[in-house]
Amino acid sequence: xxxSNLLSDTVENAQADLEKLVSxxxxxxxxxxxxxxxxxxxxxxxxxDSAGDAREGAVRAAQEAARQAKEAALAADRYAxxxxxxxxxxxxAVGALIGFIFSRR
Numbered sequence: 001x002x003x004s005n006l007l008s009d010t011v012e013n014a015q016a017d018l019e020k021l022v023s024x025x026x027x028x029x030x031x032x033x034x035x036x037x038x039x040x041x042x043x044x045x046x047x048x049d050s051a052g053d054a055r056e057g058a059v060r061a062a063q064e065a066a067r068q069a070k071e072a073a074l075a076a077d078r079y080a081x082x083x084x085x086x087x088x089x090x091x092x093a094v095g096a097l098i099g100f101i102f103s104r105r
Contacts, residue, residue, distance in 0.1 A: 011062040018058060022051040 025047055034040045080087045 011058070011065065015055075015058050015062075018054055022047075022054075025051075 028034075029040065029044050029047060
């Protein structure tokens with residue numbers, strides 16, 4: 001669950017950064033000083049299109065990452081239920097190794 005939260009936070013931060021960038025670009029391009037440039041309307045439209053595509057891509061990436069995390073969690077859960085003694089043995093080995101390392105300090 002913690003890894004999922006970290007991934008979620010990272011995705012949310014990336015989305016927030018993207019939204020800020022788009023907002024800043026919109027602010028610059030909406031300047032009345034730029035209205036005298038003939039191609040500014042096309043540039044504004046391309047920015048809107050690109051921002052929409054980027055948002056959709058970010059959402060798809062977040063959904064895919066969430067799906068993969070859920071699949072990994074379900075696979076780990078299935079393995080733990082199918083092989084409980086192996087999981088317990090591995091946890092014991094890791095715990096003993098960590099205990100040995102900390103006892104040497």
